Amino acid sequence: MAAGLELASLHDSLESPVSESMNFLNEVSHRYPDAISFAAGRPFEGFFDLDGIHHYLETYRRHLMDRYGGDEAAVSRTILQYGRTKGIIHDLIAAHLRVDENITVDPESIVVTVGCQEALYLTLRALRRNDRDVLLSVMPSYVGVHGAAQLVDMPILPVRESGDGIDLDDLVSVVERAKASGLRPRACYVVPDFANPSGTRLSLESRKRMLRIAAEHDFLILEDNPYGLLGDPSGPPTIKSLDGAGQVVYLGSFAKTGIPGARVGYAVADRLVRGPHGGTESLADQLAKIKSMLTVNTSPIAQAVIGGKLLENDHSLRAANTLEIETYRSNLRQMLDGLGSRFGGDGSARVSWNTPAGGFFLLLTVPFAAEDDLLEVCAQRHQVLWTPLHHFYADSTPRNVMRLSFSHLLPHEIEEGLDRLAGFIREQSQD
Amino acid sequence: MAAGLELASLHDSLESPVSESMNFLNEVSHRYPDAISFAAGRPFEGFFDLDGIHHYLETYRRHLMDRYGGDEAAVSRTILQYGRTKGIIHDLIAAHLRVDENITVDPESIVVTVGCQEALYLTLRALRRNDRDVLLSVMPSYVGVHGAAQLVDMPILPVRESGDGIDLDDLVSVVERAKASGLRPRACYVVPDFANPSGTRLSLESRKRMLRIAAEHDFLILEDNPYGLLGDPSGPPTIKSLDGAGQVVYLGSFAKTGIPGARVGYAVADRLVRGPHGGTESLADQLAKIKSMLTVNTSPIAQAVIGGKLLENDHSLRAANTLEIETYRSNLRQMLDGLGSRFGGDGSARVSWNTPAGGFFLLLTVPFAAEDDLLEVCAQRHQVLWTPLHHFYADSTPRNVMRLSFSHLLPHEIEEGLDRLAGFIREQSQD
Numbered sequence: 001m002a003a004g005l006e007l008a009s010l011h012d013s014l015e016s017p018v019s020e021s022m023n024f025l026n027e028v029s030h031r032y033p034d035a036i037s038f039a040a041g042r043p044f045e046g047f048f049d050l051d052g053i054h055h056y057l058e059t060y061r062r063h064l065m066d067r068y069g070g071d072e073a074a075v076s077r078t079i080l081q082y083g084r085t086k087g088i089i090h091d092l093i094a095a096h097l098r099v100d101e102n103i104t105v106d107p108e109s110i111v112v113t114v115g116c117q118e119a120l121y122l123t124l125r126a127l128r129r130n131d132r133d134v135l136l137s138v139m140p141s142y143v144g145v146h147g148a149a150q151l152v153d154m155p156i157l158p159v160r161e162s163g164d165g166i167d168l169d170d171l172v173s174v175v176e177r178a179k180a181s182g183l184r185p186r187a188c189y190v191v192p193d194f195a196n197p198s199g200t201r202l203s204l205e206s207r208k209r210m211l212r213i214a215a216e217h218d219f220l221i222l223e224d225n226p227y228g229l230l231g232d233p234s235g236p237p238t239i240k241s242l243d244g245a246g247q248v249v250y251l252g253s254f255a256k257t258g259i260p261g262a263r264v265g266y267a268v269a270d271r272l273v274r275g276p277h278g279g280t281e282s283l284a285d286q287l288a289k290i291k292s293m294l295t296v297n298t299s300p301i302a303q304a305v306i307g308g309k310l311l312e313n314d315h316s317l318r319a320a321n322t323l324e325i326e327t328y329r330s331n332l333r334q335m336l337d338g339l340g341s342r343f344g345g346d347g348s349a350r351v352s353w354n355t356p357a358g359g360f361f362l363l364l365t366v367p368f369a370a371e372d373d374l375l376e377v378c379a380q381r382h383q384v385l386w387t388p389l390h391h392f393y394a395d396s397t398p399r400n401v402m403r404l405s406f407s408h409l410l411p412h413e414i415e416e417g418l419d420r421l422a423g424f425i426r427e428q429s430q431d
Numbered sequence: 432m433a434a435g436l437e438l439a440s441l442h443d444s445l446e447s448p449v450s451e452s453m454n455f456l457n458e459v460s461h462r463y464p465d466a467i468s469f470a471a472g473r474p475f476e477g478f479f480d481l482d483g484i485h486h487y488l489e490t491y492r493r494h495l496m497d498r499y500g501g502d503e504a505a506v507s508r509t510i511l512q513y514g515r516t517k518g519i520i521h522d523l524i525a526a527h528l529r530v531d532e533n534i535t536v537d538p539e540s541i542v543v544t545v546g547c548q549e550a551l552y553l554t555l556r557a558l559r560r561n562d563r564d565v566l567l568s569v570m571p572s573y574v575g576v577h578g579a580a581q582l583v584d585m586p587i588l589p590v591r592e593s594g595d596g597i598d599l600d601d602l603v604s605v606v607e608r609a610k611a612s613g614l615r616p617r618a619c620y621v622v623p624d625f626a627n628p629s630g631t632r633l634s635l636e637s638r639k640r641m642l643r644i645a646a647e648h649d650f651l652i653l654e655d656n657p658y659g660l661l662g663d664p665s666g667p668p669t670i671k672s673l674d675g676a677g678q679v680v681y682l683g684s685f686a687k688t689g690i691p692g693a694r695v696g697y698a699v700a701d702r703l704v705r706g707p708h709g710g711t712e713s714l715a716d717q718l719a720k721i722k723s724m725l726t727v728n729t730s731p732i733a734q735a736v737i738g739g740k741l742l743e744n745d746h747s748l749r750a751a752n753t754l755e756i757e758t759y760r761s762n763l764r765q766m767l768d769g770l771g772s773r774f775g776g777d778g779s780a781r782v783s784w785n786t787p788a789g790g791f792f793l794l795l796t797v798p799f800a801a802e803d804d805l806l807e808v809c810a811q812r813h814q815v816l817w818t819p820l821h822h823f824y825a826d827s828t829p830r831n832v833m834r835l836s837f838s839h840l841l842p843h844e845i846e847e848g849l850d851r852l853a854g855f856i857r858e859q860s861q862d
Contacts, residue, residue, distance in 0.1 A: 010560055010704065019720045019724075022723050076480070114545050129443065260512050289454065299692060301690075
């Protein structure tokens with residue numbers, strides 16, 4: 001065996017807290033497979049149906065047979081051969097956005113990607129030209145945005161979170177300071193509906209103001225919206241639906257509303273890009289060029305499965321997820337009730353939590369630093385898992401906050417999990 | 432509509448010849464859909480079978496049912512939920528490599544990727560730490576390697592091609608010059624079996640010498656092998672099968688031997704990586720960390736389709752491709768015969784071609800610069816497409832050489848295509 005490579009000679013994302021976070025969290029869940037996990041942010045599995053894959057494929061196949069006038073070779077080629085870089089279900093995605101989100105976009109401005117994560121990467125890769133280019137993001141923030149930014153060596157300037165999701169006054173001052181120091185803020189990443197990890201939701205007024213700020217300071221908004229459809233339909237509209245100027249790149253995912261195992265997501269990127277000779281293309285076309293060097297195209301078989309699900313539900317994923325939506329709401333209620341009954345009587349308020357209106361997550365504040373070593377102790381002694389909040393800051397500074405995820409749990413698991421968590425917190429608070 | 436972004440403010444890969452190449456080539460094939468295409472390097476579609484997808488999925492499902500002792504929820508979760516970053520069919524891929532390629536590797540050193548292109552990107556992203564890190568590649572070279580290298584801002588140092596595939600004396604001098612000027616050559620990219628675009632094949636002796644050079648100068652060999660299985664089974668072994676030291680990262684693809692529409696490939700990366708405290712992990716584990724920030728995991732549905740195909744063929748893709756192999760061989764023979772009968776009598780040898788022993792491509796040298804403008808003329812007047820060789824140099828310098836691909840054509844298309852091509856070449860030679 002040869003000498004081996006030095007980790008220090010590889011890309012520095014591999015030594016970053018983000019990379020170590022993901023490794024650590026995966027590894028803990030692996031070592032305690034029987035623990036109840038408030039850590040995993042996965043969709044509910046209770047309605048998973050393998051036979052559905054076959055139905056969806058056949059539905060999409062019939063759809064193509066109609067489109068191609070019965071030309072079976074053309075249908076096979078579309079699903080089995082190398083395919084269009086921007087994807088094959090862009091028209092169905094555009095219809096879904098119209099039906100479910102009141103977003104009207106040209107299907108040509110959609111790039112179908114390998115999950116939302118690839119869409120995020122493509123966008124950041126396009127926007128990061130040199131050392132001056134920086135990303136803005138509310139902090140704490142989804143681990144994947146830290147990861148994608150690191151892969152393109154793009155620093156993130158943190159923006160303060162508020163009860164409303166993002167502190168827009170802070171956003172403006174971060175942007176102004178950055179510009180004053182020669183930096184070029186290219187985009188602001190935000191999950192306006194039920195953020196990961198905080199579960200917060202931006203008000204309509206904040207959405208509008210954020211659009212105005214982005215236009216004034218010439219940066220894009222990267223609107224990541226994996227959970228919005230699973231919430232109250234009378235909530236505020238997506239930022240993209242308020243955007244008439246291509247200011248928003250909308251990052252879509254079918255992992256929570258379609259099928260996680262298809263790994264299909266997309267970007268809507270209708271901002272115009274001017275070439276050196278005055279011609280224009282869309283930002284989507286630029287993302288497609290990058291995709292052709294990265295993954296070539298998204299599996300058309302996987303796209304066909306999602307396409308079939310969209311077709312069978314008249315393009316509405318809200319309709320397709322009636323049972324799931326009820327499950328997530330009920331789990332959230334049970335979490336809030338369960339926390340109330342276990343910690344609510346504590347007048348000292350040493351344990352507190354926020355109350356999101358939807359999504360997969362909430363934050364629990366405890367009277368001690370919720371750090372990795374304690375997660376290990378908790379897993380071993382109490383068989384319950386949670387996520388230390390520092391992982392969403394991409395640093396190693398422990399904070400007194402845990403992210404609790406409840407999306408994939410059954411009612412009895414939530415009860416038992418909260419009992420175990422209460423036992424652990426009592427134990428720690430007495431130490 | 433807002434002002435739009437300037438292309439010059441986006442990542443410079445978007446202004447590169449590579450990006451413009453891919454755009455131009457796609458666009459030409461789009462504008463001349465009825466032309467006979469010696470340009471597209473796609474696998475043969477004649478044996479495509481959409482029903483096969485269902486069979487393969489069910490075969491893989493039964494395989495998992497056995498493994499999980501009939502636990503249907505575990506089977507559904509494996510195929511439909513977020514999955515293991517390194518993939519779920521690594522064991523089947525390891526068995527395939529043993530059966531078809533005489534390569535023995537720990538399944539844990541395999542990362543299943545979104546096509547071979549992602550495997551290439553992950554490897555280059557890991558190896559490119561700073562401005563000193565460079566990639567070596569025989570030139571002309573597969574367009575995708577230029578693309579992936581550009582995404583990580585990694586320059587490629589060209590190595591001369593020889594009739595044997597790569598000029599190893601030139602490799603040594605390129606490496607020595609690079610080191611002398613402070614650069615760090617991290618890897619050499621090579622397609623040893625039926626290279627794209629040249630169709631050349633490395634001899635056994637060259638494979639062994641290349642391994643020795645890589646060990647001596649401490650760089651990795653990136654062995655990309657999409658076509659090897661489709662050639663003569665008595666040909667030289669893969670470089671990976673000769674590698675006892677983890678010197679080779681083997682880049683595998685199921686696009687040509689499995690199903691292109693699954694977009695499943697993989698990297699075998701068993702080189703050890705030493706951490707700061709002396710612990711070791713495999714390079715595969717590092718690639719997985721990058722993948723978790725890029726695409727999270729490869730669609731397990733797509734993996735299940737490929738897994739089913741491997742299972743149904745006792746892990747042998749050579750066995751699965753009996754008909755395809757005969758088709759590619761027969762097409763190659765027909766191309767060589769057809770070129771001979773059309774241009775062979777020309778004693779002046781103004782038109783010449785190489786004679787690969789397999790693969791999808793050959794090179795045709797013509798008495799004029801085979802540039803993009805002429806391709807356009809040829810498409811319009813003669814309805815036949817080919818690829819100007821400069822696209823494989825990632826520059827815009829026209830050369831007197833065309834790449835001709837014949838993998839996806841039917842016999843009558845080859846005859847008609849060669850007639851049209853001969854007409855075009857006659858016309859140009861008279862100009």
